[in-house]
Amino acid sequence: MTAPRHIPTSSKRGVTRRQLLRTAPAAALLALASPGARAAAIRPRRKIPYGAAVALDDLRGDPRLGAALAGTCSQIVPVSELKWSELRPAPGQFAFEKADALAGFAADNGLAMRGHTLVWYAALPDWTKEIDSEAAAERALREHIETVVSRYRGRIRSWDVVNEVIPDEAHQPTDRRPSLWSRYLGERYIPLAFRIAAEADPKAQLVLNDYDIEFGDPRCRRKRAAFRHLIRQLQDADVPIHAVGLQCHLHGEMAVDRAGLESFVAELHGNGLKCLVTELDVMDQHLPAPVQRRDALVAAQVGELLAAVTAPGPLDALLTWGISDRYSWIPYAAPRADKRPNRPLPLDREFQRKPFMDVIDQFTGREA
Ligand code: G3I
Numbered sequence: 530m531t532a533p534r535h536i537p538t539s540s541k542r543g544v545t546r547r548q549l550l551r552t553a554p555a556a557a558l559l560a561l562a563s564p565g566a567r568a569a570a571i572r573p574r575r576k577i578p579y580g581a582a583v584a585l586d587d588l589r590g591d592p593r594l595g596a597a598l599a600g601t602c603s604q605i606v607p608v609s610e611l612k613w614s615e616l617r618p619a620p621g622q623f624a625f626e627k628a629d630a631l632a633g634f635a636a637d638n639g640l641a642m643r644g645h646t647l648v649w650y651a652a653l654p655d656w657t658k659e660i661d662s663e664a665a666a667e668r669a670l671r672e673h674i675e676t677v678v679s680r681y682r683g684r685i686r687s688w689d690v691v692n693e694v695i696p697d698e699a700h701q702p703t704d705r706r707p708s709l710w711s712r713y714l715g716e717r718y719i720p721l722a723f724r725i726a727a728e729a730d731p732k733a734q735l736v737l738n739d740y741d742i743e744f745g746d747p748r749c750r751r752k753r754a755a756f757r758h759l760i761r762q763l764q765d766a767d768v769p770i771h772a773v774g775l776q777c778h779l780h781g782e783m784a785v786d787r788a789g790l791e792s793f794v795a796e797l798h799g800n801g802l803k804c805l806v807t808e809l810d811v812m813d814q815h816l817p818a819p820v821q822r823r824d825a826l827v828a829a830q831v832g833e834l835l836a837a838v839t840a841p842g843p844l845d846a847l848l849t850w851g852i853s854d855r856y857s858w859i860p861y862a863a864p865r866a867d868k869r870p871n872r873p874l875p876l877d878r879e880f881q882r883k884p885f886m887d888v889i890d891q892f893t894g895r896e897a
Protein backbone atom coordinates (compact mmCIF):
# COMPACT_ATOMS: atom_id res chain seq x y z
CA MET A 530 0.00 0.00 0.00
CA THR A 531 1.29 3.48 -0.79
CA ALA A 532 2.12 5.45 2.32
CA PRO A 533 -0.33 8.29 2.97
CA ARG A 534 1.11 11.53 1.64
CA HIS A 535 -0.04 13.55 4.60
CA ILE A 536 -1.46 12.57 7.94
CA PRO A 537 -3.25 15.51 9.55
CA THR A 538 -2.77 14.83 13.22
CA SER A 539 -4.96 17.71 14.31
CA SER A 540 -7.93 16.91 12.08
CA LYS A 541 -10.39 15.10 14.28
CA ARG A 542 -12.66 14.34 11.37
CA GLY A 543 -9.81 13.20 9.18
CA VAL A 544 -10.52 15.10 5.99
CA THR A 545 -10.22 18.86 5.98
CA ARG A 546 -12.07 21.15 3.61
CA ARG A 547 -8.78 22.47 2.27
CA GLN A 548 -7.57 18.95 1.44
CA LEU A 549 -10.78 18.29 -0.38
CA LEU A 550 -10.68 21.48 -2.34
CA ARG A 551 -7.31 20.41 -3.68
CA THR A 552 -8.36 17.07 -5.08
CA ALA A 553 -11.94 15.93 -4.68
CA PRO A 554 -14.62 15.84 -7.35
CA ALA A 555 -17.33 18.46 -6.98
CA ALA A 556 -20.13 16.19 -5.82
CA ALA A 557 -17.95 14.66 -3.17
CA LEU A 558 -16.81 18.08 -2.07
CA LEU A 559 -20.36 18.98 -1.26
CA ALA A 560 -20.77 15.72 0.57
CA LEU A 561 -17.95 16.43 2.95
CA ALA A 562 -18.31 20.15 3.17
CA SER A 563 -21.73 19.90 4.73
CA PRO A 564 -22.88 17.10 6.94
CA GLY A 565 -25.91 14.88 6.88
CA ALA A 566 -28.74 15.76 4.59
CA ARG A 567 -26.63 17.39 1.91
CA ALA A 568 -24.40 14.34 1.55
CA ALA A 569 -27.40 12.05 1.44
CA ALA A 570 -28.98 14.24 -1.20
CA ILE A 571 -26.11 13.88 -3.67
CA ARG A 572 -25.42 10.21 -3.01
CA PRO A 573 -27.16 7.75 -5.28
CA ARG A 574 -30.26 6.29 -3.69
CA ARG A 575 -30.14 2.52 -3.41
CA LYS A 576 -32.67 -0.10 -2.33
CA ILE A 577 -29.92 -2.05 -0.56
CA PRO A 578 -27.43 0.00 1.50
CA TYR A 579 -23.89 -0.08 0.15
CA GLY A 580 -20.89 0.55 2.38
CA ALA A 581 -17.16 0.04 2.61
CA ALA A 582 -14.49 -0.64 5.20
CA VAL A 583 -12.04 2.15 5.91
CA ALA A 584 -8.96 2.59 8.09
CA LEU A 585 -8.60 5.94 9.84
CA ASP A 586 -4.96 6.42 8.82
CA ASP A 587 -5.89 5.99 5.16
CA LEU A 588 -8.83 8.37 5.51
CA ARG A 589 -6.60 11.00 7.09
CA GLY A 590 -3.90 10.53 4.50
CA ASP A 591 -5.94 10.75 1.33
CA PRO A 592 -8.86 13.15 0.84
CA ARG A 593 -9.97 11.21 -2.21
CA LEU A 594 -10.90 8.33 0.06
CA GLY A 595 -13.30 10.33 2.23
CA ALA A 596 -14.78 11.86 -0.89
CA ALA A 597 -15.34 8.46 -2.48
CA LEU A 598 -16.99 7.07 0.65
CA ALA A 599 -19.23 10.09 1.17
CA GLY A 600 -20.23 10.21 -2.47
CA THR A 601 -20.90 6.51 -2.99
CA CYS A 602 -21.73 4.80 0.30
CA SER A 603 -24.41 5.05 2.95
CA GLN A 604 -22.35 3.26 5.57
CA ILE A 605 -18.77 2.53 6.62
CA VAL A 606 -17.14 -0.04 8.84
CA PRO A 607 -13.78 0.44 10.55
CA VAL A 608 -11.13 -2.00 9.28
CA SER A 609 -9.44 -2.40 12.68
CA GLU A 610 -10.33 0.50 14.94
CA LEU A 611 -12.99 -1.47 16.84
CA LYS A 612 -10.87 -4.59 17.30
CA TRP A 613 -9.30 -5.44 20.65
CA SER A 614 -5.86 -4.76 19.15
CA GLU A 615 -6.76 -1.10 18.67
CA LEU A 616 -9.27 -0.50 21.44
CA ARG A 617 -7.62 -2.22 24.37
CA PRO A 618 -4.10 -1.00 25.18
CA ALA A 619 -4.12 -2.55 28.67
CA PRO A 620 -6.46 -4.51 30.96
CA GLY A 621 -9.38 -2.34 31.99
CA GLN A 622 -8.41 0.38 29.52
CA PHE A 623 -10.22 1.50 26.37
CA ALA A 624 -8.80 3.78 23.66
CA PHE A 625 -11.76 5.04 21.70
CA GLU A 626 -10.08 7.95 19.90
CA LYS A 627 -9.66 6.25 16.52
CA ALA A 628 -13.08 4.60 16.49
CA ASP A 629 -14.64 7.88 17.63
CA ALA A 630 -12.89 9.73 14.81
CA LEU A 631 -14.40 7.33 12.28
CA ALA A 632 -17.80 7.61 13.96
CA GLY A 633 -17.44 11.39 13.67
CA PHE A 634 -16.60 11.18 9.98
CA ALA A 635 -19.64 8.95 9.47
CA ALA A 636 -21.97 11.25 11.40
CA ASP A 637 -20.70 14.37 9.63
CA ASN A 638 -21.43 12.80 6.27
CA GLY A 639 -24.75 11.15 7.01
CA LEU A 640 -23.24 7.66 6.92
CA ALA A 641 -24.16 4.79 9.21
CA MET A 642 -21.31 2.89 10.86
CA ARG A 643 -21.23 -0.88 11.39
CA GLY A 644 -19.30 -2.45 14.25
CA HIS A 645 -16.54 -4.98 13.54
CA THR A 646 -15.89 -6.94 15.71
CA LEU A 647 -16.57 -7.74 19.36
CA VAL A 648 -15.21 -11.28 19.63
CA TRP A 649 -12.54 -12.75 17.36
CA TYR A 650 -9.76 -15.27 17.80
CA ALA A 651 -7.34 -12.78 16.15
CA ALA A 652 -6.18 -9.19 16.69
CA LEU A 653 -5.92 -9.65 20.46
CA PRO A 654 -3.39 -7.54 22.35
CA ASP A 655 -0.55 -9.34 24.15
CA TRP A 656 -1.93 -8.64 27.60
CA THR A 657 -4.87 -10.99 26.91
CA LYS A 658 -2.34 -13.83 27.26
CA GLU A 659 -2.53 -13.12 30.98
CA ILE A 660 -6.16 -14.28 31.00
CA ASP A 661 -5.80 -17.71 32.57
CA SER A 662 -9.13 -18.86 33.98
CA GLU A 663 -12.77 -19.24 33.08
CA ALA A 664 -13.76 -16.45 35.45
CA ALA A 665 -11.14 -14.05 34.05
CA ALA A 666 -12.16 -14.80 30.47
CA GLU A 667 -15.84 -14.22 31.19
CA ARG A 668 -15.05 -11.03 33.09
CA ALA A 669 -12.94 -9.67 30.22
CA LEU A 670 -15.46 -10.61 27.56
CA ARG A 671 -18.34 -9.06 29.49
CA GLU A 672 -16.46 -5.85 30.31
CA HIS A 673 -15.43 -5.43 26.68
CA ILE A 674 -18.80 -6.04 25.07
CA GLU A 675 -20.76 -4.02 27.65
CA THR A 676 -18.41 -1.05 27.42
CA VAL A 677 -18.04 -0.94 23.65
CA VAL A 678 -21.64 -1.65 22.69
CA SER A 679 -23.02 0.78 25.28
CA ARG A 680 -20.70 3.54 24.11
CA TYR A 681 -22.01 3.34 20.56
CA ARG A 682 -25.64 2.56 21.45
CA GLY A 683 -27.87 4.28 18.91
CA ARG A 684 -24.88 5.09 16.69
CA ILE A 685 -23.73 1.62 15.67
CA ARG A 686 -26.87 -0.28 14.81
CA SER A 687 -25.30 -3.46 13.48
CA TRP A 688 -22.47 -5.42 15.13
CA ASP A 689 -20.36 -8.36 14.04
CA VAL A 690 -20.65 -9.93 17.46
CA VAL A 691 -18.62 -13.07 16.84
CA ASN A 692 -16.28 -13.35 13.91
CA GLU A 693 -14.84 -16.41 12.14
CA VAL A 694 -15.86 -19.21 14.48
CA ILE A 695 -15.66 -21.92 11.85
CA PRO A 696 -12.19 -23.39 11.21
CA ASP A 697 -10.76 -23.46 7.69
CA GLU A 698 -10.86 -27.26 7.77
CA ALA A 699 -14.18 -28.12 9.37
CA HIS A 700 -14.15 -31.92 9.33
CA GLN A 701 -17.43 -32.14 11.25
CA PRO A 702 -20.37 -29.71 11.33
CA THR A 703 -19.69 -29.41 15.06
CA ASP A 704 -16.09 -28.20 14.57
CA ARG A 705 -15.33 -24.74 15.95
CA ARG A 706 -12.14 -22.72 15.74
CA PRO A 707 -9.98 -22.77 18.87
CA SER A 708 -9.39 -19.37 20.49
CA LEU A 709 -8.56 -17.73 23.76
CA TRP A 710 -12.29 -17.64 24.43
CA SER A 711 -12.98 -21.29 23.69
CA ARG A 712 -9.95 -22.35 25.76
CA TYR A 713 -11.49 -20.98 28.96
CA LEU A 714 -15.21 -20.81 28.22
CA GLY A 715 -15.74 -23.63 25.75
CA GLU A 716 -18.32 -22.96 23.05
CA ARG A 717 -20.54 -21.10 25.46
CA TYR A 718 -18.59 -17.91 24.75
CA ILE A 719 -20.59 -17.59 21.51
CA PRO A 720 -24.13 -17.40 22.98
CA LEU A 721 -22.71 -15.46 25.92
CA ALA A 722 -21.31 -12.77 23.63
CA PHE A 723 -24.65 -12.39 21.82
CA ARG A 724 -26.57 -12.17 25.08
CA ILE A 725 -24.27 -9.54 26.58
CA ALA A 726 -24.45 -7.50 23.37
CA ALA A 727 -28.26 -7.71 23.36
CA GLU A 728 -28.40 -6.49 26.96
CA ALA A 729 -26.06 -3.60 26.19
CA ASP A 730 -28.09 -2.47 23.17
CA PRO A 731 -31.44 -4.22 22.78
CA LYS A 732 -32.03 -2.47 19.45
CA ALA A 733 -28.75 -3.41 17.76
CA GLN A 734 -28.64 -5.91 14.93
CA LEU A 735 -26.42 -8.78 16.12
CA VAL A 736 -24.51 -10.61 13.41
CA LEU A 737 -22.50 -13.82 13.14
CA ASN A 738 -19.83 -13.32 10.49
CA ASP A 739 -17.63 -15.76 8.55
CA TYR A 740 -15.78 -16.40 5.27
CA ASP A 741 -15.26 -19.13 2.67
CA ILE A 742 -18.93 -20.05 2.69
CA GLU A 743 -19.38 -19.02 -0.93
CA PHE A 744 -17.77 -21.75 -3.03
CA GLY A 745 -18.64 -25.28 -4.05
CA ASP A 746 -15.36 -27.07 -3.38
CA PRO A 747 -15.46 -29.70 -0.64
CA ARG A 748 -13.62 -27.56 1.90
CA CYS A 749 -16.04 -24.60 1.55
CA ARG A 750 -19.04 -26.91 1.54
CA ARG A 751 -17.86 -28.40 4.83
CA LYS A 752 -17.29 -24.93 6.21
CA ARG A 753 -20.80 -23.90 5.15
CA ALA A 754 -22.26 -27.02 6.78
CA ALA A 755 -20.54 -26.18 10.07
CA PHE A 756 -21.67 -22.54 9.82
CA ARG A 757 -25.22 -23.68 9.22
CA HIS A 758 -24.99 -26.06 12.19
CA LEU A 759 -23.80 -23.24 14.45
CA ILE A 760 -26.56 -20.88 13.30
CA ARG A 761 -29.21 -23.52 13.99
CA GLN A 762 -27.65 -24.29 17.36
CA LEU A 763 -27.85 -20.62 18.35
CA GLN A 764 -31.41 -20.22 17.12
CA ASP A 765 -32.51 -23.44 18.84
CA ALA A 766 -31.14 -22.03 22.08
CA ASP A 767 -33.02 -18.72 21.59
CA VAL A 768 -29.80 -16.77 21.34
CA PRO A 769 -30.44 -13.19 20.12
CA ILE A 770 -28.86 -13.51 16.69
CA HIS A 771 -30.49 -11.37 14.01
CA ALA A 772 -28.37 -11.72 10.91
CA VAL A 773 -25.61 -13.65 9.23
CA GLY A 774 -22.65 -11.94 7.63
CA LEU A 775 -21.04 -13.52 4.61
CA GLN A 776 -17.63 -11.90 4.33
CA CYS A 777 -17.20 -12.81 0.65
CA HIS A 778 -13.46 -12.49 0.26
CA LEU A 779 -13.82 -14.14 -3.13
CA HIS A 780 -11.12 -16.34 -4.66
CA GLY A 781 -11.14 -15.03 -8.23
CA GLU A 782 -10.30 -18.34 -9.84
CA MET A 783 -13.01 -20.35 -8.04
CA ALA A 784 -16.63 -20.80 -9.07
CA VAL A 785 -19.27 -19.45 -6.71
CA ASP A 786 -21.66 -22.21 -5.66
CA ARG A 787 -24.78 -20.46 -6.90
CA ALA A 788 -27.30 -23.16 -6.06
CA GLY A 789 -25.76 -24.06 -2.70
CA LEU A 790 -25.39 -20.46 -1.62
CA GLU A 791 -28.88 -19.55 -2.73
CA SER A 792 -30.45 -22.35 -0.73
CA PHE A 793 -28.29 -21.47 2.28
CA VAL A 794 -29.49 -17.85 2.18
CA ALA A 795 -33.09 -18.94 1.54
CA GLU A 796 -32.90 -21.04 4.68
CA LEU A 797 -31.59 -18.05 6.67
CA HIS A 798 -34.53 -15.96 5.51
CA GLY A 799 -36.91 -18.81 6.26
CA ASN A 800 -35.60 -18.87 9.81
CA GLY A 801 -36.11 -15.14 10.24
CA LEU A 802 -32.48 -14.11 9.80
CA LYS A 803 -31.24 -11.29 7.62
CA CYS A 804 -28.21 -11.69 5.42
CA LEU A 805 -25.42 -9.20 4.89
CA VAL A 806 -22.42 -9.27 2.60
CA THR A 807 -19.88 -7.76 4.96
CA GLU A 808 -16.37 -7.79 3.43
CA LEU A 809 -16.63 -8.28 -0.32
CA ASP A 810 -13.45 -8.14 -2.43
CA VAL A 811 -11.80 -10.39 -4.99
CA MET A 812 -8.38 -12.05 -4.69
CA ASP A 813 -7.15 -11.74 -8.26
CA GLN A 814 -3.65 -13.18 -7.94
CA HIS A 815 -4.48 -16.16 -10.17
CA LEU A 816 -6.43 -14.20 -12.80
CA PRO A 817 -4.96 -13.19 -16.18
CA ALA A 818 -2.82 -10.07 -16.16
CA PRO A 819 -4.54 -7.79 -18.76
CA VAL A 820 -6.49 -5.25 -16.78
CA GLN A 821 -9.67 -5.18 -18.85
CA ARG A 822 -9.94 -8.94 -18.88
CA ARG A 823 -9.16 -9.17 -15.17
CA ASP A 824 -11.70 -6.49 -14.24
CA ALA A 825 -14.33 -8.25 -16.34
CA LEU A 826 -13.68 -11.58 -14.61
CA VAL A 827 -13.82 -9.93 -11.19
CA ALA A 828 -17.10 -8.19 -12.04
CA ALA A 829 -18.57 -11.41 -13.44
CA GLN A 830 -17.70 -13.30 -10.29
CA VAL A 831 -19.19 -10.59 -8.08
CA GLY A 832 -22.30 -10.80 -10.28
CA GLU A 833 -22.51 -14.56 -9.71
CA LEU A 834 -22.20 -14.07 -5.97
CA LEU A 835 -24.79 -11.32 -5.76
CA ALA A 836 -27.22 -13.19 -7.98
CA ALA A 837 -27.05 -16.14 -5.59
CA VAL A 838 -27.37 -14.23 -2.32
CA THR A 839 -30.12 -11.88 -3.51
CA ALA A 840 -32.26 -14.55 -5.20
CA PRO A 841 -34.11 -15.48 -1.99
CA GLY A 842 -34.65 -11.83 -1.00
CA PRO A 843 -32.81 -8.53 -0.58
CA LEU A 844 -29.58 -8.29 1.34
CA ASP A 845 -29.77 -6.19 4.48
CA ALA A 846 -26.53 -4.46 3.46
CA LEU A 847 -23.64 -4.93 1.07
CA LEU A 848 -20.18 -3.80 2.12
CA THR A 849 -16.86 -4.11 0.34
CA TRP A 850 -13.62 -4.43 2.32
CA GLY A 851 -12.28 -1.09 1.18
CA ILE A 852 -13.45 0.90 -1.81
CA SER A 853 -10.27 1.64 -3.79
CA ASP A 854 -7.56 -0.80 -4.89
CA ARG A 855 -5.12 1.62 -3.27
CA TYR A 856 -6.31 0.64 0.21
CA SER A 857 -6.77 -3.10 0.52
CA TRP A 858 -5.31 -6.02 2.46
CA ILE A 859 -5.16 -8.17 -0.70
CA PRO A 860 -1.73 -6.96 -1.95
CA TYR A 861 -0.29 -8.21 1.36
CA ALA A 862 -2.22 -11.44 1.61
CA ALA A 863 -2.46 -12.42 -2.06
CA PRO A 864 0.16 -10.61 -4.16
CA ARG A 865 0.51 -11.56 -7.80
CA ALA A 866 3.52 -13.58 -8.93
CA ASP A 867 3.95 -11.15 -11.86
CA LYS A 868 4.13 -8.28 -9.36
CA ARG A 869 1.34 -6.38 -11.12
CA PRO A 870 -0.94 -4.47 -8.72
CA ASN A 871 -3.97 -6.34 -7.45
CA ARG A 872 -7.39 -5.01 -8.52
CA PRO A 873 -9.73 -6.37 -5.82
CA LEU A 874 -12.19 -3.48 -5.26
CA PRO A 875 -14.84 -1.37 -7.04
CA LEU A 876 -12.61 1.67 -7.67
CA ASP A 877 -9.07 1.58 -9.02
CA ARG A 878 -6.00 3.11 -7.39
CA GLU A 879 -6.95 6.51 -8.82
CA PHE A 880 -10.54 6.21 -7.61
CA GLN A 881 -11.93 5.56 -11.06
CA ARG A 882 -14.94 3.26 -11.36
CA LYS A 883 -14.40 -0.32 -12.48
CA PRO A 884 -16.98 -2.81 -13.77
CA PHE A 885 -17.15 -4.13 -10.17
CA MET A 886 -18.94 -0.87 -9.22
CA ASP A 887 -21.45 -1.31 -12.02
CA VAL A 888 -22.37 -4.70 -10.59
CA ILE A 889 -22.80 -3.19 -7.14
CA ASP A 890 -25.07 -0.52 -8.63
CA GLN A 891 -27.08 -3.17 -10.42
CA PHE A 892 -27.63 -5.35 -7.35
CA THR A 893 -28.19 -2.56 -4.84
CA GLY A 894 -30.88 -1.05 -7.06
CA ARG A 895 -29.09 2.24 -7.55
CA GLU A 896 -31.67 4.85 -8.54
CA ALA A 897 -29.74 8.06 -9.12
O1 G3I B 1 -3.33 1.06 12.69
C1 G3I B 1 -2.00 0.59 12.92
C2 G3I B 1 -1.04 1.70 12.74
O2 G3I B 1 -1.30 2.68 13.72
C3 G3I B 1 0.38 1.16 12.83
O3 G3I B 1 1.28 2.17 12.56
C4 G3I B 1 0.60 0.02 11.81
C5 G3I B 1 1.96 -0.62 11.92
O4 G3I B 1 1.91 -1.99 11.66
O5 G3I B 1 -0.35 -0.96 12.07
C6 G3I B 1 -1.69 -0.51 11.92
O6 G3I B 1 -2.54 -1.56 12.19
C7 G3I B 1 -2.68 -2.53 11.20
C8 G3I B 1 -4.13 -2.55 10.79
O7 G3I B 1 -4.39 -3.63 9.92
C9 G3I B 1 -4.52 -1.23 10.08
O8 G3I B 1 -5.75 -1.28 9.49
C10 G3I B 1 -2.24 -3.89 11.76
O9 G3I B 1 -0.83 -3.89 11.95
C11 G3I B 1 -2.64 -5.02 10.85
O10 G3I B 1 -2.42 -6.28 11.49
C12 G3I B 1 -4.12 -4.89 10.54
O11 G3I B 1 -4.48 -5.95 9.67
C13 G3I B 1 -5.88 -6.10 9.49
C14 G3I B 1 -6.31 -7.52 9.86
O12 G3I B 1 -7.68 -7.69 9.60
C15 G3I B 1 -6.08 -7.82 11.35
O13 G3I B 1 -6.80 -6.93 12.15
C16 G3I B 1 -6.18 -5.84 8.01
O14 G3I B 1 -5.88 -4.47 7.72
C17 G3I B 1 -7.67 -6.09 7.78
O15 G3I B 1 -7.95 -5.94 6.40
C18 G3I B 1 -8.02 -7.49 8.24
O16 G3I B 1 -9.43 -7.61 8.12
C19 G3I B 1 -9.99 -8.91 8.26
C20 G3I B 1 -11.32 -8.76 8.96
O17 G3I B 1 -11.15 -8.08 10.19
C21 G3I B 1 -11.97 -10.11 9.18
N1 G3I B 1 -12.09 -10.86 7.93
C22 G3I B 1 -10.85 -10.95 7.14
C23 G3I B 1 -10.24 -9.58 6.89
C24 G3I B 1 -9.00 -9.67 6.03
O18 G3I B 1 -7.98 -10.37 6.70
